Amino acid sequence: MLDKRLVFVTGKGGVGKSAVAAALGMVAARRGRRTIVAEVAARDDVHRALSGGASGGFAESELADGLFALSVDPQAAMEEYLEDQLSRPLAEVLKGSRIFGYLAAATPGMRELLTVGKLWELAQPDRRTPGAEPYDLVVVDAPATGHGLALLNAPRTFAEVAAAGPVARQAGVIQATLEDRSQTGVVVVATPEEMPVNETAFLRDELGDRLDLVVANAVRPDRFDDEEASRLAAASGPAARLALVAHARAREQQEQLRRLTPDAVLPFAPVGATGGADLERLAEALEATL
Ligand SMILES: Nc1ncnc2c1ncn2[C@@H]1O[C@H](COP(=O)(O)OP(=O)(O)OP(=O)(O)O)[C@@H](O)[C@H]1O
Numbered sequence: 617m618l619d620k621r622l623v624f625v626t627g628k629g630g631v632g633k634s635a636v637a638a639a640l641g642m643v644a645a646r647r648g649r650r651t652i653v654a655e656v657a658a659r660d661d662v663h664r665a666l667s668g669g670a671s672g673g674f675a676e677s678e679l680a681d682g683l684f685a686l687s688v689d690p691q692a693a694m695e696e697y698l699e700d701q702l703s704r705p706l707a708e709v710l711k712g713s714r715i716f717g718y719l720a721a722a723t724p725g726m727r728e729l730l731t732v733g734k735l736w737e738l739a740q741p742d743r744r745t746p747g748a749e750p751y752d753l754v755v756v757d758a759p760a761t762g763h764g765l766a767l768l769n770a771p772r773t774f775a776e777v778a779a780a781g782p783v784a785r786q787a788g789v790i791q792a793t794l795e796d797r798s799q800t801g802v803v804v805v806a807t808p809e810e811m812p813v814n815e816t817a818f819l820r821d822e823l824g825d826r827l828d829l830v831v832a833n834a835v836r837p838d839r840f841d842d843e844e845a846s847r848l849a850a851a852s853g854p855a856a857r858l859a860l861v862a863h864a865r866a867r868e869q870q871e872q873l874r875r876l877t878p879d880a881v882l883p884f885a886p887v888g889a890t891g892g893a894d895l896e897r898l899a900e901a902l903e904a905t906l
């Protein structure tokens with residue numbers, strides 16, 4: 617898994633995709649892979665989670681030894697692409713115009729293609745950005761389910777509308793990388809709840825053998841066995857009632873875990889007052905399965 621060049625992390629909204637992507641990046645960097653965790657969206661969650669609050673923006677920034685983070689923005693990716701392909705003055709003119717908005721609105725899959733093109737570029741041994749060092753591994757904190765799939769299939773979608781020309785050729789090269797299991801992996805994250813588990817089943821169908829790893833996240837321990845539970849049920853008082861509620865929730869989780877059949881199980885591990893995930897604990901749990 618960590619020997620691939622691109623690993624996409626997707627799943628239902630809010631299940632811990634950013635946390636798992638960050639923890640995955642930590643594990644890879646510790647194993648000596650020069651790794652970048654790239655968030656797709658302008659929100660920069662990964663950088664904030666890993667750096668304890670500071671926003672890193674659209675520049676590649678080093679957070680720990682061999683671990684970098686970046687937020688990928690389609691507009692910035694477009695500007696980079698124009699600068700690379702055209703003379704500087706012409707690129708400047710196009711950047712200043714509203715052409716990007718028009719093109720993106722008129723061309724299905726173009727935003728996703730630019731985004732995925734940037735992710736692909738990060739993982740190329742010979743990066744087109746002058747002076748940029750390549751990464752061994754790009755962990756993509758991808759958007760939730762539907763948009764995540766759109767990203768993984770963007771070059772194909774684009775090729776269907778623009779059948780010829782240099783962009784279509786480049787899209788073909790990128791799609792080949794995305795569909796090559798030795799180079800690209802997909803991780804689906806779910807919490808042990810009905811809807812995230814349903815979305816995982818959907819993603820399993822859509823992705824087929826492109827899916828490498830199903831991660832159950834934020835799993836709480838079940839502290840009581842059946843006998844203890846019935847003794848709790850017979851007891852009175854608020855503490856016993858709270859314990860029973862926790863027990864019932866753990867039971868429901870177990871049921872959902874049976875449906876999910878995950879490859880890795882990560883604990884519910886909040887830290888401090890901020891409540892964000894304890895990435896160190898998630899990395900430890902992942903380390904054991906990778
Ligand atoms: N194992 C965990 N234990 C405790 N808290 C967690 C765990 N995993 C994630 N969290 C917390 O849950 C919240 C949602 O996690 P995260 O932002 O990683 O989800 P996401 O799937 O990336 O969400 P979005 O779809 O909005 O991008 C965050 O506050 C995060 O710190």
Ligand SMILES: [Mg+2]
Pocket residue numbers: 633634635661757
């Ligand atoms: Mg996220």
